[in-house]
Amino acid sequence: MVRLKINVNEIMIALNNITDDSFVINTPLYRNDLYEIDFYRNRLKKDYMKDFLSYLSTFKGIYRISAYDIEIPSKENIRDSLLKASALKIPEYPEIINMIKDLYVKSSFDNPTINLLAIDTNILYNRFLSNIENNIPEMPPILVSGCVVDEITYASSHKFDAKISSLKKIVQTFNTLNLFKKVYSFNTPSMKARRAFIALRELEHLKNTYRVSFTNSSNCKGDKSIVQDYAKQRNIFNNIVFLTFDSDSRLYAYKNGIKSIFIRTPNFDTPEITYGNMEELIYQLLQVFMILKIYDGNRSFMLYAMWPGKKIDEWIAGKILLETENEKIHKEILVARKINSIILDYQ
Amino acid sequence: MKSSKDKIYFSNVGLQPIVIVNGLWAYSNSYGCPSHVYLFPTNHTYKYVKILENTLRVFCPDIVLEYNIVDEVDILSMIASFTSKIIEYKNRNFMTIVDITAGRKTMSVALYSAALKAKSDIVMYLHLKDNSYMGIFYPMIPKPLIDLVILYGKA
Numbered sequence: 001m002v003r004l005k006i007n008v009n010e011i012m013i014a015l016n017n018i019t020d021d022s023f024v025i026n027t028p029l030y031r032n033d034l035y036e037i038d039f040y041r042n043r044l045k046k047d048y049m050k051d052f053l054s055y056l057s058t059f060k061g062i063y064r065i066s067a068y069d070i071e072i073p074s075k076e077n078i079r080d081s082l083l084k085a086s087a088l089k090i091p092e093y094p095e096i097i098n099m100i101k102d103l104y105v106k107s108s109f110d111n112p113t114i115n116l117l118a119i120d121t122n123i124l125y126n127r128f129l130s131n132i133e134n135n136i137p138e139m140p141p142i143l144v145s146g147c148v149v150d151e152i153t154y155a156s157s158h159k160f161d162a163k164i165s166s167l168k169k170i171v172q173t174f175n176t177l178n179l180f181k182k183v184y185s186f187n188t189p190s191m192k193a194r195r196a197f198i199a200l201r202e203l204e205h206l207k208n209t210y211r212v213s214f215t216n217s218s219n220c221k222g223d224k225s226i227v228q229d230y231a232k233q234r235n236i237f238n239n240i241v242f243l244t245f246d247s248d249s250r251l252y253a254y255k256n257g258i259k260s261i262f263i264r265t266p267n268f269d270t271p272e273i274t275y276g277n278m279e280e281l282i283y284q285l286l287q288v289f290m291i292l293k294i295y296d297g298n299r300s301f302m303l304y305a306m307w308p309g310k311k312i313d314e315w316i317a318g319k320i321l322l323e324t325e326n327e328k329i330h331k332e333i334l335v336a337r338k339i340n341s342i343i344l345d346y347q
Numbered sequence: 348m349k350s351s352k353d354k355i356y357f358s359n360v361g362l363q364p365i366v367i368v369n370g371l372w373a374y375s376n377s378y379g380c381p382s383h384v385y386l387f388p389t390n391h392t393y394k395y396v397k398i399l400e401n402t403l404r405v406f407c408p409d410i411v412l413e414y415n416i417v418d419e420v421d422i423l424s425m426i427a428s429f430t431s432k433i434i435e436y437k438n439r440n441f442m443t444i445v446d447i448t449a450g451r452k453t454m455s456v457a458l459y460s461a462a463l464k465a466k467s468d469i470v471m472y473l474h475l476k477d478n479s480y481m482g483i484f485y486p487m488i489p490k491p492l493i494d495l496v497i498l499y500g501k502a
Binding site for chain 1: 364365368398401402405406477479484486487488489490491492
């Protein structure tokens with residue numbers, strides 16, 4: 001058995017090695033298949049998720065589990081995972097893309113205008129800019145409020161609490177307590193924190209790829225403080241456009257005289273799966289289910305979101321643990337890393 | 348990866364060295380590493396020879412690498428040098444594998460023509476079906492999107 005920490009973009013190496021025709025994403029903690037993907041036709045083959053979630057909701061009824069117990073998979077957190085992986089259609093998508101494209105203006109001596117795209121916390125949580133970047137030839141400069149960064153870093157310190165969550169009761173009914181103990185301990189970041197790490201991973205990507213500025217506000221309270229912070233920045237920057245998934249924040253921005261682009265959150269639905277979002281979808285589902293088994297017949301590999309001693313940097317970098325009996329996967333990942341590093345060194 | 352002592356792999360060198368890495372990876376994954384690799388860079392792509400030597404040896408550690416600079420616009424002179432090199436190795440009892448994927452179209456045309464003229468054992472190219480994966484290392488490309496196509500001969 002080989003165990004190796006991998007990056008999201010290395011999942012494809014494992015998929016290529018185990019898949020002949022189609023593969024299944026399975027949740028070992030709940031002993032259920034979630035999706036079957038037709039690898040050769042580049043599409044979803046079977047959607048087991050809806051049946052699984054309604055089956056799970058019967059347990060929620062029996063144990064009287066609160067809707068706020070987000071550690072237990074629900075329609076809402078699966079919808080969020082699909083959205084983060086760009087597997088759900090966003091309403092009015094072409095209009096939103098055009099509005100963002102139009103914000104980019106080539107600044108010159110004659111035309112010193114700069115439009116700033118001021119982002120809400122939910123833009124980072126939903127990986128919205130990463131998901132649209134292939135459709136935006138020039139990303140406008142991005143402004144991030146210190147309040148946004150504060151909110152996310154605070155959430156990232158939240159730990160899983162077995163006293164509050166009923167997750168343990170649920171997994172006991174599936175007889176998978178041993179697996180549960182592999183990924184859940186007093187040190188495991190809660191679902192809230194895991195979402196925050198996804199947002200921090202997105203922020204790192206934006207910082208490394210685009211022009212990103214930060215405001216220095218801190219100790220902010222509530223969603224309104226983000227809009228208030230951007231309103232203050234208008235003394236320095238003339239053209240700020242606020243990007244958000246939250247209708248209340250959009251109204252508050254309007255009240256404060258800030259232009260906004262509002263993105264409607266899509267409903268939970270069957271995902272659109274392609275080669276382009278397959279790896280990210282698996283990664284996002286892993287953040288909800290903590291352990292996934294990917295299999296095609298007898299060939300398989302396991303992925304773990306958590307392991308003892310996992311560092312904050314590893315969460316932010318999107319590292320996950322791969323476990324497989326297939327040594328070829330292990331070898332190919334190491335070769336790919338070595339070759340990429342030689343090429344990067346050269347560049 | 349299995350090594351064979353008597354195979355030589357010919358390839359042009361274009362502006363994307365990863366194309367050669369992917370071609371050799373795809374070939375050697377199915378048929379084992381060649382013992383020799385012979386590259387045809389141009390004056391512009393000669394700088395990639397060293398990096399190619401380092402990368403190819405990651406998965407085919409024992410290969411002997413040689414090269415000869417060609418003029419990418421002079422098709423006839425390219426055909427002549429490719430043909431004589433392939434024949435030279437055939438006479439030394441090598442099995443000759445010619446990959447025409449890399450390089451400018453003029454170079455691919457010349458190498459294909461030379462391979463047929465010199466009766467090379469195998470002529471192949473790597474067919475990438477989605478350009479968004481250009482520049483990506485072979486094992487990281489979804490396998491339905493990439494095919495090793497044997498144009499001539501039996502691998």
